[in-house]
Amino acid sequence: MADVGRLAEVSAQTVSRFFTGGYVGQETRARIEAAVAELGYRQNQVARNLRVQRTDTVGFLMMGPINYGNAEILTGVGRGARGSGMSVITTQLDLDTEEDAHSDVRAALDRFLSFQVDGIVVGTPYLGLGAVMEHVGGEVPVVTLSEQESSAVDFTHADSYNAGLTATRHLIELGHRRILHLAGPSDRNESGQREQGYRDAIAEAGLSPLDVLRCPEWDARSGAGHGARVDPSSFTGVFSANDEIAFGFSHALAARGFTAPRDYSIVGIDDMPDSLFRTPPLTTVRMDFQLLGETAIRMLLERIRTGERQPGVIIPAELVVRESTGEPRR
């Protein structure tokens, strides 16, 4: 900056003003611009951050594999941040054991704080991380993508409960009475909400829930495992906690000669791009994960700006009926 000042024949201080926006004369401005261009000068954000005690950077913590949902959320977070002139430091953790989870998450958040991020978005929160986030929320604004009753941490999340409700009701309306639920990982918040939606829909129709089949991961492999073992005569409808699990389940059943919608109906959640190109195209509940990510950033920036607690935002879920569901034939 001193170099630029020398070349433009002004003080370094005036060059600083040139960047931050203050009184700089027309002519002086032009000379500085020329000098900046000639020297290829670029502000040193590190020095600036130190002085202004602000980094215009947010930390984004993601857990588990970068699957469709996480990728879309990241896209939304990135877009929202860039649109507001913020940068994003991303950390993705593969969490193997529950013990790892806490210390790894802790370490990742500490690193963010050490970087003096202006705020943190915690994607994919696991059950039992409330205390950790609570603590961090005391130091810097935090938005989490799940329900979190706390004044220190804001939240937004997709409407998993209604998604489960809607998906199950759809099957019930088609006439299904024995409806199976393929549930997501037990340590994930969304799993519980989707399952609760299923249970409530079943209950309100006066039906009985079948034993829930739990998937260790949100992936096709987990669904295929169940599809290979399940008794196909025990159900006519299937509500899968997400599309991937549904794909695996259907694939395994197809290998046993059972296909949708002829032998059973199946509905998923997410509406992955691929769901449209499956045979049959999958009925599912669409979630706008990009919007979710953008919303998280928007709320975070607002919290940073005003310091006020943000009302929780719930991103709606929308049923998309395709060809994997129909009336039961048995």
Added chain:
Amino acid sequence: MADVGRLAEVSAQTVSRFFTGGYVGQETRARIEAAVAELGYRQNQVARNLRVQRTDTVGFLMMGPINYGNAEILTGVGRGARGSGMSVITTQLDLDTEEDAHSDVRAALDRFLSFQVDGIVVGTPYLGLGAVMEHVGGEVPVVTLSEQESSAVDFTHADSYNAGLTATRHLIELGHRRILHLAGPSDRNESGQREQGYRDAIAEAGLSPLDVLRCPEWDARSGAGHGARVDPSSFTGVFSANDEIAFGFSHALAARGFTAPRDYSIVGIDDMPDSLFRTPPLTTVRMDFQLLGETAIRMLLERIRTGERQPGVIIPAELVVRESTGEPRR
């Protein structure tokens, strides 16, 4: 740090030594540890970065949607960085037009430099970005995930050419003579390499290439578009530039009554997790994108450490034969 020093009854300087590793007495160390714990003190990386002129941070630039490949690369980059105590600033750009591309990329890289990152990984490089990267490579180490003949920029990439060669040869060995190629976006490096592999395999077998069908994106929709229009009698084998495109193509053909491997054979590239759970499971060429990301980081760190140009690393591709390919029946 001064606060910690006060509580531990030592100078701030000694606290600094405590963290950076230097002579600190046994007893003093214990007092500092206690003080740090009590105050919940955490180093200010921004100040540290300014002083040591190093940030232990790398920038990762990604272009286009965060699809399977990008997500895996990001996973690898993140893991490699975390394993070496580095942080990652991620920027993902949706590039709509070619003009946007250059200025957006430029802006994103400038931002990295302004942050004083220690190095940059440019994922998904587009054709024609060489000059920009070259320029940036003069200021800070850069690794790009494509071929780049330059002393300023190191590179690593998956073996797209051999993947194309292998996939096409596989079809030829099965007896196919009219082999169609569904090519990826024309502005992407990998597309060209995969297509060249196809052409060379066709040529070495003394066959004639069919007109290449170009996809505007790496997605199923693009493949489906071609699948809906193509003349099914014009080919017996299909080499698709990636799995997603293959899925869309097969889906559209299935709607017209043509299925693999009965009516035609199809092979993709990537080996997405889903490819195993398709009907039929897709024959494909596996690429280890996580390894690619880890390799990029490893090379970058080595370049940062030594300042020496790194030899380009090519990640091998491996044919995975499943049930979408077989001998031609016509």
Added chain:
DNA sequence: TAATCAAGGCCGACATCAGTT
């Protein structure tokens, strides 16, 4: 008076060097 610019201090660490046991 308003617009414009310069000088000095400070953000929070670490390197250096001097000083003590």
Added chain:
DNA sequence: AAACTGATGTCGGCCTTGATT
């Protein structure tokens, strides 16, 4: 001499204050 500790200056910006036109 070796182990340890403290004082000072510096990284590169921005803020405050005060001066000048």
